[in-house]
Structures are given as C-alpha cells and as structure tokens.
Amino acid sequence: MEITLTHYLILAAVMFGLGIIGFITRRNMVTVLMSVELMLNAVNINFIAFARHFQQLSGQVMSLFIITIAACEAAVGLAIIIVLFRSRRSINVDDANILKY
Amino acid sequence: MIEKLQFGMSDFVALLPEIILCVFALLITVYDFMSKRTNKALISYMSQVAFFVTLIATFTLIGNNYTAYSGMFVIDTFAIFIKVVILLVAMISVAASHRFITDEGYESGEYYILIMFSVLGMMIMASATDLISVFVGLELMAIPCYFLTGFFKKQNRSIEGALKYFLMGAFSSAVLAYGISFVYGVTGTTNLHKIAEFFATQGVDINNPALYLVLTLFVAGFGFKIAAVPFHMWCPDVYEGAPTPITAFMSTAVKAASFAAFLRVYATALPALHINWAPTLAVLAALTMTIGNIVALTQSSFKRMLAYSSIAHAGYILIGLVALKVSDGVASVLFYLIAYAFANMGPFIIIILLRTKNSSGEMLTDLHGLGKRAPLLAGIMLIFMFSLTGLPPTGGFPGKYYLFYAAVQSNYVWLTVVACINTAISAFYYFKVGMYMYMHEPRNTEELEKPSTPVLTALYICVGMTLLIGIMPHRFFEAAKQSIMLLTS
Secondary structure, rough: OOOOOHHHHHHHHHHHHHHHHHHHHOOOOOHHHHHHHHHHHHHHHHOOOHHHHOOOOOHHHHHHHHHHHHHHHHHHHHHHHHHHHHHOOOOOHHHHHOOOO | OOOOOOOOOOHHOOHHHHHHHHHHHHHHHHHHHHHHHHHHHHHHHHHHHHHHHHHHHHHHHHOEEEEEEOOOOOOHHHHHHHHHHHHHHHHHHHHHHHHHHHHHHOOOHHHHHHHHHHHHHHHHHHHHOOOHHHHHHHHHHHHHHHHHHHOOOOOOHHHHHHHHHHHHHHHHHHHHHHHHHHHHHOOOOEEHHHHHHHHHHOOOOOHHHHHHHHHHHHHHHHHHHHOOOOOHHHHHHHHHHHOHHHHHHHHHHHEEEHHHHHHHHHHHHHHHHHHHHHHHHHHHHHHHHHHHHHHHOOOOEEHHHHHHHHHHHHHHHHHHHHHHOOOOHHHHHHHHHHHHHHHHHHHHHHHHOOOOOOOOOHHHHHHHEEEEEHHHHHHHHHHHHHHOOOOOOOOHHHHHHHHHHHHHOOOOOHHHHHHHHHHHHHHHHHHHHHHHHOOOOOOOOOOOOOOOOHHHHHHHHHHHHHHHHHHHHHHHHHHHHHHHOOOOO
C-alpha cells in the first residue's frame, strides 16, 4: 500500500488530538508541557506532508521555525515549572489555585 | 521550485525601526551584564531612548507602501499607525515601572530588555504579510510576556499568573499553527496576498471541510490572544497576578498587536470567506462583551475588574471585524484601539500610585474617599472611567460611536443593540468607582507617596490624549481612515 498525503494528515490529526486530550486531562505540569509539544509536532508533520505534496520548500521552512519556537516554549515552560516548584513543592496544575473570583 | 531570495536597500529600510530597536535591546543586554547592581535606573532611561529613536524611525517611514523580504513584511500606514500606538504604550509602561519594581525589590535590567523584545515582536506582527512572520512575531511578543508576568518570582500569584498565561499561550499558539498548516494545505502558500489571490481565482469551495477547520482554528487561536469569550479564562488571573505596569502593557499593547495581526490576516487573506465567518464573530463579540461586563460587576478587586472590563472592550472591538466590509469598519477598530489604549493605561497607573506600605492599592476599597485623599488623582480617574464607559468629552465616546455606526451599516442591528445594553451595564461598575471615590469616607488614611516625575508625566499624557481624542475625534479618525486604504486592496 502506498502511503499518501491523507495518511500523514490522519497521523497528524491523531497526534494533535492526543495532545489536546493530554493538555486537558493531565495534572502534572511536565506532562502538560509535553502535550503542547506533541501538538506542535503534529503541525510539523502537516507542514512537511503538504510541502512534499506541493513539491515546495516553504512548508519545510515553516516547520523549522516551529521547531525553534517549540524549543523556546519548552525553555520558558521549564523555567516557570522550576520557580513554581521552589515556592510550592509541587508541580500539580491543580495546586495553582490562589487566583480566582 | 526554489525562488531566489534577493535583499536590497529597500528591504533594509522597511525593517529599520525593528533593527534599531533590536540593536538597542542587545546593547542594553550587554550593558546590563557589565553594570553594577545599583545602576539599573539608567537602563530604564536607556530603554526610553531606544523606544524614542524607534518612534522617530517609524515616523520617517510614513508615506512608504511596499512589501519587503519577498512579501514577508510590509511597510504601510496601517503598520505605522499600530507601531506608533504600541511604542507610545511601551514608553508609558516603562515610565510607570521603575519606582514600582524598585519598591517591590525586583530592580533589574532584564525587565526593560524583555519589554523591548516583546515590543519588537509586536512591531513585526503589525507589519507581517506572511503567516510565517505573523506566527514568529506573535511568539516573540508572547514569550517575553510570560516572563514579565512571573517577574515577581517570590510572589505566588505572579508565578501562578505566569503559569496560566504560559499554558494557555502555548496551547493557543499550537492551535493557530495547526490552522496555518491547513491554510498552507488548501492554498499552497503562506503569503497573505497570494492566499487572497488563490481564493479570488479559484473561488471558495463551500463544501471543503478544511476551510471551516481553518476558520475555527484561527478564531480560537486569535481569540485566545485577544481574550475573547469563550477563550478568556486565563485573562483575569494573568492580569491580576502580573506586576501592575505589565498588566497595563498587556491589556493595551498586546491586545493592539493581536488585533492588528487578526485584522490583517482576515482583511488581506480571507476577505472571500467574510460571509462565512462574520456571523460567528458577531456571536463571539456579543458573548465577549456581555460576559465581560456582567462578571466585572461582581469583582472586589479593582485590578480584576479592569481585567474583565478589558475583555468587554475586546468584544466591542470585535464588532469592527464583523463590519469589515463597511468602508469605515476597520478604521473604527484602529480609532477604538488608540482611544482605549490611553484610557486603559491610566487606571493602572493610578493603582501604582495608590500603593502604600499597608495596602496594594488594587482593591476597590482602596479607592474609598480618594476624592479627599488625593483630589487630583480622583478627578483624573473619573475622566478615565468616563472614557471607558463611552461618555463625551472623552475618547471612548467617538470610539464607540464609530464602531456601532459601522455595525448598523453592515446590517448587524441586533449586535448594536446588545452593545448599547452592554454600555449601560458597564456604566454601573465604572460609576461605582466614582461613587467610592467621592461618597465614601477613606478607609486607609495613610499618606500617599509623592509620585515620581516619569509616572506623573505618563499619567498626564494618558489623560491628555484621552481628552484630546474626545475633543477632536475627527483628526484621529481621518488618520485611521488613511491608514487602512491599502489594507484590503
């Protein structure tokens, strides 16, 4: 069986969906961060599949930008997790609950 | 198919303000490392100089209309208008910052450097004509803001605000990027003009599910950035947790830049889909202002009330996007953005001034009897509240007038009615501030600190601009109108 554009899009959609589910259901900050990374990587698969489909380079360039941005976000996210852990001894998202109505 | 990239002098000139700001920011970073701990006041002034030089460079580009860097970046009056607003807002927030962060014990140079890089991202967003540059500009704007929100790293609510902002921001960026990937998949390009060309020549295939996916993802992605309901949950927490000057900065500059990018993407690339997305945006606008205003009624923290009020104002501005096809629709958005920016910065500056040893100045009870404690501040606050409500002679009145008029012209009468009812609801909590200031006895009789000159200057500029826009709306509206001439063509 030949692997076509549709297969890649389905793979990306499944990865993106798993990322959203992980983002919503997981309570550990590091897992939440990984879920966001999963979503961004699904976007990368999309871009590269489309770039291959159109025989263009610009889609691949976009995915390079997204990899860079994902790295920046991971750095920021881990920094925030460390600060949070220092003050609260926990990286559970539910423990961040002092700001509300 | 590889296009040859060519760079010329015109590319360099188009990016000149950004290059200047970037060079300044890098130089100040180096200086910050070498300077002594006690000498951080100088960095605040240096960043003001950087913003000022960038502002002048931006002004010298007025009259230029061309795309640079193979269509990634455009210099036009729309971009210049937004950049000027952003730079002014940034200068006001830096002026209001120094004393505040010193008193809190967080005096450091990177605070100003982060603001400068965030402004750089916003300026790129204002000029971006390619979805790649929109996305990179957006991230460059957002990532320093995550740090700035959590800048008071020993205060729990500051860290918590940063955490929430980061999680929601990263999530919405991923959603937006997924949307961009499908635009690329449908049209084969990420350039906004080429996307518009594609839809103009190929027509819009109504049955293509990918188009609806794109619209949904774009509305969600940008909706998070401008804090439109139902994507607003992060906004009050972040605005309350962040240092007050940063809240002022985020509620105006970040919002202006996000709306600029949103407008450009929709007006330039997707006008063919206007009929499909206008009703969605209209419902979103109505929900945003209604929920923002109603929840604002119940707040006891002034800062949090202003956060909900800024959500409501995002709802009003969305009206202009619904009325995109009307001749003055986009111009009214720009006009509202500038009127709102100054009127919304002001109350935050007053919060900073109300801070005393025993109170943060952030609660509504801190405003009790302000008319007696500090008559001048109370009077100025009243002007800002008038403007946010939309009463003459302040900038909020013509701002709302133009927006509502554009909505009526585009046959969204129901939306105008909802907006008018919302204005009445908002008057209730804005006037409550006036009532607290003049009709209650002061609870806290501590003497207010004497404000520093930069903060006072910033406050006077805000109040002056709010009144000026209200008294001579026509001039500002003409400027806004001229700046959108080339946006949709």
